[in-house]
Amino acid sequence: MSNQEKVRHLVRLREQARLGGGEERIETQHQKGKYTARERIERILDEGSFEEFDMFVTHRSHDFGLENQHYLSDGVITGHGTIDGRVVYIFSQDFTVFGGSLSETFAQKVCKVMDQAMKVGAPIIGINDSGGARIQEGVKSLAGYAEIFQRNIMASGVIPQISAIFGPCAGGAVYSPALTDVVIMSDKTSYMFVTGPRVTKTVTGEEITTEDLGGASVHAVKSGVAHFRADDEEEGFLLIRKTLQFLPQNNLEDPPVMECTDPIDRVVDGLNDIIPEDPHHPYDVKDIIYSIVDDSEFLEFHRHFAKNIVVGFARFNGIPCGLVANQPNFLAGVLDINSSRKAARFVRFCDAFNLPIVTLVDVPGFLPGSAQEYGGIITHGAKLMFAYGEATVPKVTITLRKSYGGAHDVMGSKQLRGDINYAWPTAEIAVMGPKGAIEVLEGKNIAKIEDREQKAKYIAEKEKEYRDKTATPYEAARYGYIDDVIEPRNTRFRIIRALKTLSTKKDKNPPKKHSNIPL
Ligand code: HXC
Numbered sequence: 001m002s003n004q005e006k007v008r009h010l011v012r013l014r015e016q017a018r019l020g021g022g023e024e025r026i027e028t029q030h031q032k033g034k035y036t037a038r039e040r041i042e043r044i045l046d047e048g049s050f051e052e053f054d055m056f057v058t059h060r061s062h063d064f065g066l067e068n069q070h071y072l073s074d075g076v077i078t079g080h081g082t083i084d085g086r087v088v089y090i091f092s093q094d095f096t097v098f099g100g101s102l103s104e105t106f107a108q109k110v111c112k113v114m115d116q117a118m119k120v121g122a123p124i125i126g127i128n129d130s131g132g133a134r135i136q137e138g139v140k141s142l143a144g145y146a147e148i149f150q151r152n153i154m155a156s157g158v159i160p161q162i163s164a165i166f167g168p169c170a171g172g173a174v175y176s177p178a179l180t181d182v183v184i185m186s187d188k189t190s191y192m193f194v195t196g197p198r199v200t201k202t203v204t205g206e207e208i209t210t211e212d213l214g215g216a217s218v219h220a221v222k223s224g225v226a227h228f229r230a231d232d233e234e235e236g237f238l239l240i241r242k243t244l245q246f247l248p249q250n251n252l253e254d255p256p257v258m259e260c261t262d263p264i265d266r267v268v269d270g271l272n273d274i275i276p277e278d279p280h281h282p283y284d285v286k287d288i289i290y291s292i293v294d295d296s297e298f299l300e301f302h303r304h305f306a307k308n309i310v311v312g313f314a315r316f317n318g319i320p321c322g323l324v325a326n327q328p329n330f331l332a333g334v335l336d337i338n339s340s341r342k343a344a345r346f347v348r349f350c351d352a353f354n355l356p357i358v359t360l361v362d363v364p365g366f367l368p369g370s371a372q373e374y375g376g377i378i379t380h381g382a383k384l385m386f387a388y389g390e391a392t393v394p395k396v397t398i399t400l401r402k403s404y405g406g407a408h409d410v411m412g413s414k415q416l417r418g419d420i421n422y423a424w425p426t427a428e429i430a431v432m433g434p435k436g437a438i439e440v441l442e443g444k445n446i447a448k449i450e451d452r453e454q455k456a457k458y459i460a461e462k463e464k465e466y467r468d469k470t471a472t473p474y475e476a477a478r479y480g481y482i483d484d485v486i487e488p489r490n491t492r493f494r495i496i497r498a499l500k501t502l503s504t505k506k507d508k509n510p511p512k513k514h515s516n517i518p519l
Pocket of ligand 1 (some may be wrong): 101130134135170
């Protein structure tokens with residue numbers, strides 16, 4: 001072959017590789033409303049930045065007729081590129097080749113980019129659209145998965161790992177995304193489950209559709225497996241890019257600071273009367289979040305799951321932060337199993353990647369009841385406490401209204417190494433709410449009063465007395481548990497100044513192999 005022919009041969013091979021499983025299968029993929037593996041990469045990365053690895057890899061299987069079927073790239077496209085000019089590594093499963101199923105060589109390709117992402121200290125993005133283990137390859141495929149899982153585990157807390165599910169992701173394959181920091185699912189075109197509908201029916205008799213068992217709605221609303229449900233793949237691409245804009249390249253770097261054009265001393269007058277006079281009335285804590293962060297930009301994680309707590313990324317004076325806020329608008333902002341799990345994982349995510357944590361507190365306590373106790377609220381609540389207490393990043397806590405009991409301690413309190421703890425004048429920091437307290441303290445006296453009206457009056461008086469005495473921020477401020485009581489309208493400025501002061505904070509935990517967080 002002449003040199004020119006060699007070049008032409010290369011060009012032909014590249015063209016062949018780019019066709020994946022062929023035009024017909026690409027067409028089928030498009031008909032399902034899905035992009036191909038390469039189209040996804042092109043849309044996620046900065047234009048023209050993708051450098052592909054291992055385009056010429058093919059499988060090594062000789063069984064079940066596979067010896068006669070070879071596709072260049074072997075069902076996964078891997079390589080690196082940039083997002084907003086910053087390096088990222090990526091792998092994208094190609095459903096047009098053997099249903100995106102994972103072979104030995106496929107796994108080796110994925111491991112190669114994961115290893116290099118770790119060496120370089122750059123995020124890794126995984127796009128999932130696969131029928132799982134390549135059935136013809138048997139145990140080699142299982143071993144391949146485990147190689148990937150092990151790398152996910154080692155990369156955890158070192159480089160950001162983002163998974164997008166844009167098609168099937170079933171069986172043990174679900175565990176790679178589950179080990180990563182962020183899971184995005186496209187609505188109606190993706191699903192995740194350990195066991196599919198057919199086996200579920202055989203084993204348990206339950207009849208259920210794919211969508212109802214593991215669709216994006218299930219995981220974004222019920223299980224919490226997915227952090228984001230994207231309307232379509234386009235939104236998924238945007239979410240990947242947006243998430244990375246808040247994160248450092250790795251755990252040794254600080255998150256990228258953006259230029260801030262939103263005035264840092266912007267007062268928000270409306271906040272002075274956002275808390276309802278009636279302590280039982282709800283309000284939307286997101287109104288507060290949007291009003292105090294830079295340019296009202298808030299990337300909310302788990303928007304539909306455990307809505308009694310709100311978590312997400314925002315910036316203050318350009319500095320990326322993690323925000324955690326109880327949501328009085330949903331279940332009165334109570335802490336329960338799911339909200340504790342949700343917030344604990346988020347706090348640890350922020351701490352791992354050096355994002356300061358800003359906490360807005362309005363929590364009436366932990367949700368009572370046998371369902372919560374049997375479900376292990378003790379262990380799950382302890383997770384959140386552990387996450388806060390272990391975190392060494394700057395922590396700024398603002399108590400807006402209620403902060404009762406154990407939930408008070410959990411939510412970024414001073415004693416869990418909260419660095420700067422402010423309260424609004426509307427804050428009520430106490431062992432419990434007035435109703436519960438009076439029932440305990442005055443139960444016997446109340447029982448003695450027979451007249452209903454007199455009883456109600458007595459209770460109201462006692463509750464008021466209790467509230468006036470204990471349910472204020474000044475008791476906590478008197479002991480220094482609260483650093484200052486601030487005017488709500490100045491909250492943005494006070495947070496920014498706190499974060500600036502804390503930007504050189506150094507804190508560490510005692511040397512240990514690892515902690516034993518109550519999982
Ligand atoms: C080999 C596979 C495959 C697989 C799909 N294909 N899954 N090839 N191994 N696991 C091939 C099909 O033969 C077909 O080839 C092409 O991919 C497209 O598949 P279709 O079935 O035509 O597509 P669709 O109708 O969209 O259905 C998609 C699907 C279905 C629901 C994913 O293919 C399916 O059920 N596949 C098997 C899923 C599975 O049981 N995997 C193993 C799970 S256990 P042609 O040539 O016709 O285009 C597992 C263990 C992991 O993954 C353990 C990790 C620890």
